[in-house]
Amino acid sequence: MPRTPNANASRPSTAKIAASKPEMRFRLRVTAGDAIAIGPGKIALIEAIAKTGSITSAAKSLDMSYRRAWLLLDDLNRSLKKPAVDSAKGGRDGGGSQVTEAGMQLITLYREIEVTAARACRTEVSRLLRMLVR
Amino acid sequence: MPRTPNANASRPSTAKIAASKPEMRFRLRVTAGDAIAIGPGKIALIEAIAKTGSITSAAKSLDMSYRRAWLLLDDLNRSLKKPAVDSAKGGRDGGGSQVTEAGMQLITLYREIEVTAARACRTEVSRLLRMLVR
Numbered sequence: 001m002p003r004t005p006n007a008n009a010s011r012p013s014t015a016k017i018a019a020s021k022p023e024m025r026f027r028l029r030v031t032a033g034d035a036i037a038i039g040p041g042k043i044a045l046i047e048a049i050a051k052t053g054s055i056t057s058a059a060k061s062l063d064m065s066y067r068r069a070w071l072l073l074d075d076l077n078r079s080l081k082k083p084a085v086d087s088a089k090g091g092r093d094g095g096g097s098q099v100t101e102a103g104m105q106l107i108t109l110y111r112e113i114e115v116t117a118a119r120a121c122r123t124e125v126s127r128l129l130r131m132l133v134r
Numbered sequence: 135m136p137r138t139p140n141a142n143a144s145r146p147s148t149a150k151i152a153a154s155k156p157e158m159r160f161r162l163r164v165t166a167g168d169a170i171a172i173g174p175g176k177i178a179l180i181e182a183i184a185k186t187g188s189i190t191s192a193a194k195s196l197d198m199s200y201r202r203a204w205l206l207l208d209d210l211n212r213s214l215k216k217p218a219v220d221s222a223k224g225g226r227d228g229g230g231s232q233v234t235e236a237g238m239q240l241i242t243l244y245r246e247i248e249v250t251a252a253r254a255c256r257t258e259v260s261r262l263l264r265m266l267v268r
Contacts, residue, residue, distance in 0.1 A: 022166040022213075026251060030262065032156040037266060079156075079266055102265065109262045113255045117160060120254030121247045128164065128243045131236065132171060132213055 022132050024125045026117045028110070037079040042072050043110050046084050050099040050107070055087070058097075080106070156266050158259045160251045162244070171213040176206050177244050180218050184233040184241070189221065192231075214240070 030038040048058035059069035077083040084103030087096075099107070118125070163173040182192035193203035211217040218237030221230075233241070252259070 022164050022171055025163050025165055027161045027163065029159050029161065030156050030266070031159055032266075037156055038262070081265060081267055106262070106265060109258055109265075113258045113262065116255045116258060117251035121250045124243055124247045124250060128172070128240070128247065131215060131240060131243075132164070132166075133215055 021134070022129055024118070024121075024129065026114050028113060028117070032079070035075075038076070038106070038110070042076045043107060045069055045072055046076070046099050046103050047107055049085055049097050050104065053096040053098070055085075055097045155268070156263055158252070158255075158263065160248050162247060162251070166213070169209075172210070172240070172244065176210045177241060179203055179206055180210070180233050180237050181241055183219055183231050184238065187230040187232070189219075189231045 027040050029036050029040075044062060045058060045064070048061050049055060052058050052061060055069050055073065056066055059066050062069070073085050077085065080102060082102035083100055084106055086098045086100050161174050164171045178196060179192060179198070182195050183189060186192050186195060189203050189207065190200055193200050196203070207219050211219065214236060216236035217234055218240055220232045220234050
């Protein structure tokens, strides 16, 4: 059996960790059974749609296929009482997509929760960060 | 281009979401550059070692290969000022592994942060949950 993990030997990941300041990130997900109804990927996607006005551009900006973006939105819209994104009807290139009022509310609430969570845990987080090699 | 995501059509994922009550989960990660120094996987692993007393059993209980568990621990120990896990020396089957005081502290702190975060955001979280189809 291999030896004990050893804090003294050197490996690339150590350099990486030492090189940049550690930071704490909260990720929140609303799960329903195994499915993730709302998570960081979907929120980033509707934020990108709000910014770019189209699913195509939003997907591109997130390095995501159009198909994947569409499926995520479809899933998100189904989980919500009111859809987060409206797409204009139109031909092949016609119509953009718009984040609805419910969608904007969702973004705001999600980001607020992240900020509130981080603020509430500041002390504990800095205690945890002090346990790390810098 | 495919049609608009549509909240009315039916697909299996809808049933899944409707079937079980949505719940909010926080996941927290300490990242340093691209590397995740501390995250839910490593915490679950040291908790399992604290419970089972060995990396092998802990890995098994998490459906993880011994090699992966060892690499995660090695990485974790390198990111910390004091290692989280000590392994007894011994032969092939010799010696178990023990979570150190620093490791126990890390678990406690990490779980405390999750609880504090969830408590701080209760109101916002329930507002978000109310946006979902139940």
